Amino acid sequence: MFMLYNSLTKKLDEFVPLQPPKVGLYTCGMTVYDYAHIGHGRKYVGDDILRRVLTRFGYEVTHVQNVTDVGHLVSDADEGEDKLEKGAKKIGKTVWEVAEFFTKNFYDSMDQLNILRPTVIGKATEHIPEQIALIKKLLAKGMAYDTPEAVYFDVTKFDGYGSLFGQKLEEKNVAVREHVKTGEHKKHPADFALWFKRVGRFEDHVMHWESLFGDGFPGWHIECSAMAMKYLGDTIDIHTGGTEHMAVHHPNEIAQSEGATGKQFVRYWIHHGHLMIDGAKMSKSLGNIVSVDDVVKKGFDPLALRYFYFTAHYKKPMNFTWEALGGAAKALKELKEHVSSIKSHVSERTTLSSDKLKKVDAYREKFDEALGNDLNIPQALAVVWEVVKSNIPSQDKYDLLIDFDEVLGLELSAINDLPRNSGQELSAIPEEIKNLTQKREALRKEKKFAEADTVRKQIEEKGYMVEDTPEGPRFTSVS
Numbered sequence: 001m002f003m004l005y006n007s008l009t010k011k012l013d014e015f016v017p018l019q020p021p022k023v024g025l026y027t028c029g030m031t032v033y034d035y036a037h038i039g040h041g042r043k044y045v046g047d048d049i050l051r052r053v054l055t056r057f058g059y060e061v062t063h064v065q066n067v068t069d070v071g072h073l074v075s076d077a078d079e080g081e082d083k084l085e086k087g088a089k090k091i092g093k094t095v096w097e098v099a100e101f102f103t104k105n106f107y108d109s110m111d112q113l114n115i116l117r118p119t120v121i122g123k124a125t126e127h128i129p130e131q132i133a134l135i136k137k138l139l140a141k142g143m144a145y146d147t148p149e150a151v152y153f154d155v156t157k158f159d160g161y162g163s164l165f166g167q168k169l170e171e172k173n174v175a176v177r178e179h180v181k182t183g184e185h186k187k188h189p190a191d192f193a194l195w196f197k198r199v200g201r202f203e204d205h206v207m208h209w210e211s212l213f214g215d216g217f218p219g220w221h222i223e224c225s226a227m228a229m230k231y232l233g234d235t236i237d238i239h240t241g242g243t244e245h246m247a248v249h250h251p252n253e254i255a256q257s258e259g260a261t262g263k264q265f266v267r268y269w270i271h272h273g274h275l276m277i278d279g280a281k282m283s284k285s286l287g288n289i290v291s292v293d294d295v296v297k298k299g300f301d302p303l304a305l306r307y308f309y310f311t312a313h314y315k316k317p318m319n320f321t322w323e324a325l326g327g328a329a330k331a332l333k334e335l336k337e338h339v340s341s342i343k344s345h346v347s348e349r350t351t352l353s354s355d356k357l358k359k360v361d362a363y364r365e366k367f368d369e370a371l372g373n374d375l376n377i378p379q380a381l382a383v384v385w386e387v388v389k390s391n392i393p394s395q396d397k398y399d400l401l402i403d404f405d406e407v408l409g410l411e412l413s414a415i416n417d418l419p420r421n422s423g424q425e426l427s428a429i430p431e432e433i434k435n436l437t438q439k440r441e442a443l444r445k446e447k448k449f450a451e452a453d454t455v456r457k458q459i460e461e462k463g464y465m466v467e468d469t470p471e472g473p474r475f476t477s478v479s
Contacts, residue, residue, distance in 0.1 A: 001014055001372055002014065002015040002053075002057055002371075002372045003015070003372060003373060003374055004238075004268055004270065004374055004375070005270070005315060005374050006268050006269055006270075007165055007246060007269040007270065007271045008164070008165065008266070008268075008269045010166060012374060013268065015268060017059065017237045018235060018237055018267065020059070021058055021059050021060050022059070022060050022062070023054055023059040023060065023061045023062070023237050023238065024062055024064070024231075024232035024233065024236040024237045024238070025047075025050070025051060025054070025061055025062065025063045025064070025236075025237065025238045025239075025240075026064050026065070026224070026227075026228045026232060026236055026238070026239045026240070026266075027044070027047045027063065027064075027065045027118070027239075027240045027241075028065075028066065028224060028239075028240065028241040028242075028245060028249070029065045029066040029067050029068065029121075030067065030068065030102075030106050031068040032067060032068065032069050032084075032098070032099050032102035032103045032105075032106060033084045033098060033099075033102060034102060035102065035105055035109075035289075035291050035293075036102075036105055036106040036109040036110070036291060036292065037282060037289050037290060037291050037292075038275060038290050038291065038292060038295065038305060038320060039274065039275040039282050040106070040109070041109065041110070041113055041292055041305060041306075041309070042272065042275045042309050042318065043240075043241075043242055043272045044110055044113070044115050045113055045115060045306055045309045046240070046272045046309070046314040046375075047115075047240050047272075048113075048114075048115040048116055048409065049314070049375055049377060049407065049409075050238070050240065050270065050375060051063055051116060052116070052406065052407045052409065053371045053375060053407055055406075056368075056371070056406060056407055057368075057371075057372075061119070062119050062120070062231070062232060063116075063118040063119045063120070064118060064119065064120040064122060064227060064228060064231045064232055065118040065120070065121055065122070066122050066123075066124060066223055066224055066227050067099075067103055067106075067121060067122065067123045067124065068124050068220070068223065069084075069099035069100075069103060069123050069124055069125050070084075070099075070124040070125050070128075070207055070217060070218060070223070084098055084099060084207070088206075094206075095206045095207055096207075099125070103123075107121075109291065109292040109293070112292050112296070112302040113292065113302050113303070113305065113306050114302075114303060114306060114409045114410075114411060115409075116409075120231050122223075122227040122230075122231065124218070124223040124227075125207070127223065127226055127227050127230070128209050128218065130226040130227065130230050131195075131218045131222045131223055131226040132195075132209075132211045132212065132213075132218075133226075134222060134225060134226045134229075134256070134260055135151055135194045135195055135211075135213065135218075135222065136212060137260045138153065138194065138256060138259055138260050139151065139213075141259065141260065142154075142157065143157050143158065143256075143259035143260070144194055145187065146213055147185035147186075148185060148197070148199065149185060149196070149197055149199055149200055149202075150185075150193040150194075150195060150196050150197055150216075150219075151193070151194045151195040151213050152185075152186060152187070152191040152192065152193055152194065153191060153192050153193075153194055153252070153255060153256055153259070154187060154188070154191055155169070155188055155190045155191055155192075155255060156187070156188055157259065158255040158258070158259050161190075161251060161255050164250070164251040164254055164255075165246040165247075165250065165251060165269075167246075167247065167251075169190060192219060192221060192248075192252050193219035194218070194219050194221075194222050194256065195211065195213050195214075195216055195217070195218055195219060195222075196216050196217055196218075196219060197213065197214045197215065197216040198214070198215045198216045198217070199214075202216070202217075205217060220249070221249055221252040221253055221256065222256060224249075224253050225253050225256050225257040225260075225265070228253075228257070228265075229257065229261070234257075234261040234263045234265075235263050235264050235265065235266070235267065236265070236266055236267070237266075237267055237268060238266070238267070238268045238269075238270060239253075239265075239266040239268070239269055239270070240269075240270040240271070240272065241269075241270075241271055241272070242271065242272050242274070243271045243272065243273060243274060244274070245271065246271055250269065253265065253266075254266070270314075271315070272314050272315070273312075273313075273314065273315050273316045273317045273318060274317050274318070275317075275318050275319075275320055276317060276318065276319045276320065277289075277290060277319075277320050277321075278319070278320070278321055279319055290320070292305065295325070298322070300325060300326075300329050301329065301332065303332060303410055303411060304325060304328050304329035304332050305325060305328070306409065306410065307328045307329075307331060307332045307410065308320070308324060308325050308328035310377045310378060310381050310408070311324075311328065311378055311381075312378065313374075313375075313376060313377070313378060314375055314377070315374075332410065335384070335385075335388065335410070335412075336410075336412065336415050338388045339388075339398070339401055339412050339415050340415050340416065342388075342394050342397050342398045342401070343394075343398050343415065345394040346394045346395045346398055356392050356393065356396070359390065359392050360392055360396050360400060363383060363386065363387050363390070363392075363400060364400065364403070366383050366386075367380050367383045367384075367404055370382075370383060371407065377408075380404070380407070380408075381408070383404075384401065384404055384408070387400050387401060387404075388401070416438050429464075430462075432462065433459060433462060433464050436455055436458055436459050436462075437459065437466065439455050440452045440455040440456055440459070440466070443455065
């Protein structure tokens with residue numbers, strides 16, 4: 001049984017897709033006006049785990065993710081210039097170049113964290129006709145109204161808008177700035193823009209398109225509904241986002257989508273907790289924004305950051321410190337050394353005793369139970385370490401760990417065999433010496449003994465003697 005905490009029902013719900021085994025998954029993407037940071041990384045690693053778990057449990061996942069590359073305000077409550085235009089001035093590029101530059105930065109950063117690319121990456125600028133068609137439908141159904149400055153969604157026409165995700169309508173008004181509350185053409189302070197017209201403060205807006213409602217550009221929320229329904233249908237199985245989206249963005253998505261179709265928009269809503277930095281919220285004013293590239297520049301493997309994310313449940317707030325990342329890096333290094341050692345001891349498979357066979361099955365069942373319990377990755381990670389320390393045969397232990405890593409994505413299968421060592425502990429041998437030893441062993445297998453001897457001399461020059469034994473190379477420090 002696969003249980004997920006559904007933010008809309010506010011309880012653990014058994015996951016049952018609309019059309020099994022197919023699953024439609026929509027994950028809110030990034031507004032590409034600045035560099036991706038490790039807060040983004042946490043959310044998207046969480047989405048990646050969800051997708052991998054769905055696949056493990058036998059579902060066929062179509063994963064759609066938007067890229068907000070259209071110049072507009074993050075919400076119609078914001079003042080001043082939009083995010084992309086600010087980004088353009090910051091780096092001296094056009095808004096179109098800014099969007100392309102930061103889209104590449106985002107996906108490059110996510111690649112470093114070994115996050116699977118979505119099935120469909122939908123750019124807002126490439127789906128303007130779909131957004132216009134959805135707005136037209138809402139106008140025709142009386143769910144929206146046209147004004148001189150914008151087309152707005154009328155929240156009073158959608159029953160239950162004020163109670164989505166447990167908020168009251170008056171609470172949603174708190175975040176709405178005064179000039180929006182008392183706007184000349186808005187009927188209700190919480191009404192939100194579906195389409196901004198290129199007039200007034202937006203007269204010189206760079207990104208704009210012709211529409212039935214006038215020359216302009218879409219509001220923030222409409223793109224997600226338009227793209228989700230285009231690729232996944234009127235009702236989708238799972239929609240994810242950050243907890244900050246529960247106040248405005250996701251209620252607006254629900255209202256405009258269900259207002260247009262009369263059908264439930266999303267069946268399971270998943271929201272990820274925030275990542276703090278040294279106990280504070282990441283912000284430019286505090287100067288504490290950390291990117292994946294910053295992590296790499298500090299000498300950390302990006303997968304150590306992925307491992308760090310695994311140490312807290314996805315729904316809970318999490319605090320990042322360099323010390324905590326260092327602890328995760330150490331744990332990942334130790335895990336990889338164990339996997340290497342296990343792999344190097346793999347031999348011909350023998351018939352498992354009934355006791356050992358039960359252990360293997362029990363570990364796999366325990367791992368899957370953790371995943372099925374609202375994606376409890378910290379618990380699943382604990383099972384990984386139980387397997388590492390178990391007495392099941394190396395072959396079965398290795399196979400089990402590689403199987404688990406299909407979900408964890410720590411690239412354990414890419415680890416080379418470490419040589420068997422009857423001298424110093426492997427953890428005490430420098431990585432450089434291990435790498436040279438692996439190179440020497442490969443050359444010996446290819447019968448390139450002269451080249452292998454050259455590598456042996458390199459090892460000796462670095463302070464280690466290597467002795468070949470029936471159990472494998474033995475190291476002795478000469479320094």
